[in-house]
Amino acid sequence: MTRRLMVLLGTKKGAFLLDVAPERRADPGAWRLRGPFCEAWPLNHLVFDPATGAIHGAGGNPWFGPAVWRSDDLGGTWSHASEGLTFGEGEPAVTNVWRVTPAHGALYAGVEPAGLFRSTDGGRSWSHVAGLRAHPSRPGWMEGAGGLICHTILAHPNDPLRMWVAISAAGCFATEDGGLTWEARNRGVAADFLPDPDPETGQCVHRIAHAAGDPERLWQQNHCGVYRSDDAGRSWVRLDAPLPSEFGFAIVAHPRDRDAAFTIPLKDPDQGRFMPDARMAVWATGDGGSTWEARRTGLPQENAYLSVLRGAFASDPLTPFGLYAGTSSGALFASADEGGTWTRIIDLLPPIHSVETALVDA
Secondary structure (H helix, E strand, C coil), X not given: CCEEEEEXXXXXCEEEEEEECHHHCCXXXXXXXXXXXXXXXXXEEEEEECCCCEEEEEEEECCCEEEEEEECCCCCCCEEECCCCCCCCCCCCCCEEEEEEEECCEEEEEEECCEEEEECCCCCCCEECCCCCCCCCHHHCCCECCEXXXXXXXXXXXXXXXEEEEEECCEEEEECCCCCCCEECCCCCCCCCCCCCCCCCCCCEEEEEEECCEEEEEEEEECCEEEEECCCCCCCEECCCCCXXXXXXXXXXXXXXXXXXXXXXXXXXHHCCCCHHHCCCXXXXXXXXXXXXXXXXXXXXCCCCCCCCCECEEECCCCCCCEEEECCCCCEEEECCCCCCCEEEECCCCCEEEEEEEEEEC
């Protein structure tokens, strides 16, 4: 069966889809752009569910309200729903959906203000996973620059009762009983902006990713550094000493090598949150984070006053695998050789909030 590679982009002004034959992904002229979809709503995340063939989008803002979009025909038509996206009477209103993740026959949505919802009917209706907001630390959760958001959802690949979420600015939390109870897992992660720089919660985690083939190993890009955990997040080791900046949003694990990962450092918030020296680079490690190497070939090396946001960095499932980085300036850079060389695939889109990939029927 013929397959095509799809790159799914959530942007400030709707969803976009890029299609290409896998063998031609290094050729910018071979990609086909479709969109904008979802009525140009702000889309924080777009993902393909291989179990159902549906595309789901997480979106909204204080004007539109929260919603999860769905397409069952690879972007031809779309619907959206928000039924059940509420914490209940007397609680804060849900204003936005930041992440939607298929896992073990269900969908999970991370929202603003920070909370988690589950759907068992493909996103048509939602129920609150109340255990997360019942954590005793919740009164102390603080807004990050992007708000108080649950922006990362990691499901255990084999155990449907286990899951991790990341909240800015509250930290990493994990459940091992299907969401009934949650444990803060931030030991060793700095919070330099707080009076206590090593609290149980309050860390501004930006993204967490699973290592290949090892769900106990996690990679984290934080406001205050890059980290690795080898015990499912119960403790963390800091890894950013060789990097040009401790700050950044995005991190991606190598799809086959548990010791390898990629991150994109940015200048500190008080220095602009763009590429160090205005030179774009993706940094790679192959030894668990002990050393890092800059990958720059094909990336802009002057006047790169841009950033890559927390969800806008992804890999594809091909061999060799590809990497994709979407920027705040609306450009998508792609590598077909595991980050060795890069090509600008598309430009002049709205700011890109998220990047995901999928292999679908042509």
